[in-house]
Amino acid sequence: MKVLIVGSGGREHAIAWKISENSSIDKIYCAPGNGGTANENKCENVNIENIDELVVFAKKECIDLTIVGPEAPLVEGIVDKFKENNLKIFGPSKKAAELEGSKIYAKDFMKKYGIKTAEYAVFEDRKKALDYLTKCSYPVVIKADGLAAGKGVIICENKFEGIEAINKLMLEDIFKGAGLKIVIEEFLEGVEASILSITDGETIIPFISSEDHKQVLDGDKGPNTGGMGVVAPNCYCSDEILDQFKKDILKATLNGIKEEKMDYIGTIFFGIMITKKGVYLLEYNVRMGDPETQAVLPLMESDYVELILNAIDKNLSNVKLKWKEKNACCVTAVSKGYPIKYEKGFTIKGLDKVENKMFVSGAELQEDKLITSGGRVLSVVALGDTLEEAREKAYDDIAKVNFEGIYYRKDIGKRKGCVHEN
Template structure:
């Protein structure tokens, strides 16, 4: 098979690495890829600008399977385009992708089908949103309705912080339209978990659990980022938690997908909150998470391509995904200043000395050198028999890597009390 992977981050590098291990695959193209993707076996970067370019490349090169990494092409309808041309693609339809593309759509879907989630209100009028702040309890959560690169959620301790967030989203329009409609949501106190899964529209198979670390600083301080590191499995996901998740979130979600005839074939990412009152769904993503993918796929023993083909053929029922009896720890190295403004173009040194997997994210190759080109630069992923061992390896190995302004959290995988 010839496979095309859409995207350019650490997630896409991890997908390319995993796909390259399949005996079903001879050649992999990554559009546009990064400075690490084309170093994997069978892989080649191709510079494609938009969904139309990707479609034409797939037609011209007789691509057997296209895998979409990021959310934006999915929300823009790339799957529908490919299906119109009878091309095999892994991802949800444009209608189904609205579960991530619109927070208000997804919250209304949860409410309609009894998916356990926080109380919320939706606003398009800034004055009504500000008025609501007089009656809502604090802390409260303000969310941009549309796609905001993982940064459109602000936990507000008081009315002043909520007013500032609403002003940023709805008046200053810092997310270029994505925050003109907002969701103000009940704050849930607890610990988060990420549960990636795969669906063919009839069956949802959850993957091994993981835990992202969103804030930029240790002890979950500072602004949200796209993700500073992850562990898998998540130590907070007990059998009791997973049982509640299956019954109150996964099964009700599947019922909604089927009732709405969403034609959902692809990944569903459940972002959940484990509280003293139970397990709640925070959000859906309609693609693999970043950096969750890097940790989870490192533990998958099954052939990922075979699994994807089963989903496309609607044959997931009865399929068992096999996992290593091990733990993964992924630590993300970022540019100085991220998630705010940062400089780029710094040479990355020492990757060749690392004794575990490195997934490149925001870096490109130029004149034989690997240079930083984004906020999240790379991921170090270690696998160990225990989480402590995986953490030890990851932090030992990341010290071998250096670029000007390198920063990473030191507490990925440290367990905190509920």
């Protein structure tokens, strides 16, 4: 088989690494890929990002399966284009991808199908949004409606922070159109969990739970990022919590997908909040999370390619996933100044000393050297019988890596109340 993976981040590197384990895969093309995928087994980078050009490439190279990593091409309709050309692709249709492409659409979908979520109000008029702030209880959450690379959620502790957030989104337009419509949402107090899942439109199979660490600084301080590290499984996701999630969120979501007649064969990511009042749905993503993928896929014992093909064949009702009895810890190294302003172009050293798996997010291969090219640069992932063991291995390894301005959180996986807490 020949496989095409669309995307250039750590998630795509992890997917390429995982599917390379399948003996039927002869060649993996990563479009455009990165410095990590360039060195991965069976992989070759191709410098293509335009959807029409990807269709041409898939036809020319007789690609057997295309896997879409990031959300943007899904929202743009890459799946519809590939299917129109009789090309096999894994991902939701353009209509289904609106569950991530529009926060307003997603919240209205949750409300329509009785899915437990935070109270919210929608605004297209900045003055009306500012007026609403006078009636709010704080803290409050303000979200850009469109895609903002995981950075479009702002928690505001008071009215003044709310005004600043609304002005940045709707007046300064910092997300280039994505924040011109906004959702102002009730703040939920609790613990977040990420549950990646796979669906064929008839069945949803949840993956092992995980916990992302979104904020840039230790202690969950500083601005939101695309993700600073992950542990899996999430120690707060007890059997009771997972049963509640399946009953109140997963089943209702599947019902909505069927009722709306969505063409949804792909990943569905549930971002949930575990509160004293129960489990709430924060958001949908219509693709694998980054960096959740880097922690979850190494724990998957089942063959990922076979799983995807079963989804495409609408055969998930007959599939049972197997997971390693291990814990995973993923620690992400970023460039100094990320997520606001950062420099790039620095040589990454010490990679030959890393003993566990390393996934590249933002680095290019230049003359056999990895050079930083993004904010999130790379992640080290380690497995252990306990979370403490996984954490120790991951931090031992990432301490061996160096580039100018390297920064990473020191508290990934340290959570109050966890049975795994050091």
